[in-house]
Amino acid sequence: MKSNNIFKKFISFSLATLSVIFISNCKGESNQKTELIGLNNFETAKITQTQSLRNLAESAGMRMGTSVLINPLREDGTYREVLGREFNNLTPENAMKFGQLSTARGNYNFADADEIVAFAQNHNMQIHGHTLVWHRNLPDWFKNGQWSRQEAMKILREHIFTVVRRYRGKVTSWDVVNEAISDQGTLRDSIWLQTIGPEYIEMAFRWAHAADPKARLFYNDYNAEQLGKKSHAVYKLVQQLRQKDVPIHGVGFQMHTSIKKPPSSKAVSANIERLEKLGLEVKITEMDVKIHEDDKPRSEKLAAQAKIYQNIANVCLKAPNCNSLTTWGVADHWSWVPKFFNRTDAPLLFDEFYQPKPAYTALSETFYQNK
Ligand code: G3I
Numbered sequence: 502m503k504s505n506n507i508f509k510k511f512i513s514f515s516l517a518t519l520s521v522i523f524i525s526n527c528k529g530e531s532n533q534k535t536e537l538i539g540l541n542n543f544e545t546a547k548i549t550q551t552q553s554l555r556n557l558a559e560s561a562g563m564r565m566g567t568s569v570l571i572n573p574l575r576e577d578g579t580y581r582e583v584l585g586r587e588f589n590n591l592t593p594e595n596a597m598k599f600g601q602l603s604t605a606r607g608n609y610n611f612a613d614a615d616e617i618v619a620f621a622q623n624h625n626m627q628i629h630g631h632t633l634v635w636h637r638n639l640p641d642w643f644k645n646g647q648w649s650r651q652e653a654m655k656i657l658r659e660h661i662f663t664v665v666r667r668y669r670g671k672v673t674s675w676d677v678v679n680e681a682i683s684d685q686g687t688l689r690d691s692i693w694l695q696t697i698g699p700e701y702i703e704m705a706f707r708w709a710h711a712a713d714p715k716a717r718l719f720y721n722d723y724n725a726e727q728l729g730k731k732s733h734a735v736y737k738l739v740q741q742l743r744q745k746d747v748p749i750h751g752v753g754f755q756m757h758t759s760i761k762k763p764p765s766s767k768a769v770s771a772n773i774e775r776l777e778k779l780g781l782e783v784k785i786t787e788m789d790v791k792i793h794e795d796d797k798p799r800s801e802k803l804a805a806q807a808k809i810y811q812n813i814a815n816v817c818l819k820a821p822n823c824n825s826l827t828t829w830g831v832a833d834h835w836s837w838v839p840k841f842f843n844r845t846d847a848p849l850l851f852d853e854f855y856q857p858k859p860a861y862t863a864l865s866e867t868f869y870q871n872k
Contacts, residue, residue: 554861555589557868561818564627566590566827568787571613573835574620579855584831585624592629592827593617599660600638609663618671630668632676632721633661634705636691653696658708665712674717676753677709678702682722686734703747710748721753721786727768736775743779751782756813759791760805766812770820777822785817787829789848791838807863814867
């Protein structure tokens with residue numbers, strides 16, 4: 502359990518020598534086994550295949566999530582196998598965004614999102630819906646239209662009700678509003694702010710709650726994990742929402758980070774702690790760790806990356822209000838990072854052959870030690 506640190510106190514692992522190897526070929530066969538080797542003073546400790554990352558996370562009181570793309574879900578059997586085996590939280594990476602769902606006003610195509618939801622249900626996974634209100638990935642019909650405040654409110658309300666109602670009881674939590682704060686710590690100048698005004702944020706939460714009163718509702722943002730201008734602004738925003746009794750249950754820390762600028766565990770902890778005092782949960786919603794910027798040998802870069810994943814897992818494990826860590830993609834070749842930055846990178850837990858990387862091992866160890 503999360504609170505049980507006795508295991509840690511009595512057994513001193515040398516993490517440097519602890520590694521997980523896959524005994525059989527790891528490219529998706531279902532008879533994979535993992536085994537811990539090089540354990541100091543604790544020879545009986547073993548992680549078997551029944552203790553996949555999702556099982557280890559669960560026994561430590563956490564959920565292990567990933568984002569999911571529809572193309573590999575449909576076309577790549579190994580992707581499906583790793584996804585179902587290793588993760589128990591699933592976030593549709595794009596399929597539930599307004600722009601993906603709605604090609605014309607009032608028209609919705611739920612085929613991709615439905616398929617992802619069905620996969621999650623068949624594999625006993627929770628779904629974190631992403632995202633109801635964002636300034637990006639909007640339908641052209643909306644982006645290019647001229648809307649009065651009343652019309653924009655009607656569109657937003659209809660969108661939220663249509664999507665949240667459809668997945669009521671299936672989607673456990675939602676990123677209701679995504680990235681509404683600018684890097685300067687002000688409200689982002691978006692089409693929502695321009696047409697509706699700052700109230701669009703609380704309206705969105707209230708409508709989402711009305712559409713599914715049981716869903717847990719989150720504000721989600723990047724570069725707001727540590728203490729600084731942006732996270733102070735996020736804090737102030739959610740504090741005001743709480744004061745107004747707006748139904749918000751938590752804050753998502755995206756955690757797109759890199760080995761060049763690793764997040765400070767202390768600062769992330771302090772930020773999680775102040776949100777706890779507001780009665781809010783925190784989820785690590787989109788974690789990836791870029792290694793490209795650094796000139797060190799690849800093995801060193803992967804070790805540094807592993808350490809960052811481990812540190813963030815530890816921060817979350819220690820916080821009573823943080824119970825879930827999601828990576829933004831299953832394997833490196835499906836990450837948004839190389840495409841977006843136009844250069845190679847390897848920010849996730851599995852490589853392009855679905856081999857587990859040191860970051861996978863580090864997370865396994867961390868969860869194992871916090872059983
Ligand atoms: O669906 C169209 C397809 O019809 C078309 O043929 C193709 C041509 O490029 O584009 C497809 O849309 C792409 C979409 O992903 C779905 O694949 C967009 O071009 C592409 O820009 C879009 O990128 C996504 C991005 O959000 C914008 O929505 C990334 O995959 C996704 O990883 C990224 O995720 C965001 C989170 O939602 C919020 N936080 C930051 C994170 C990273 O940017």
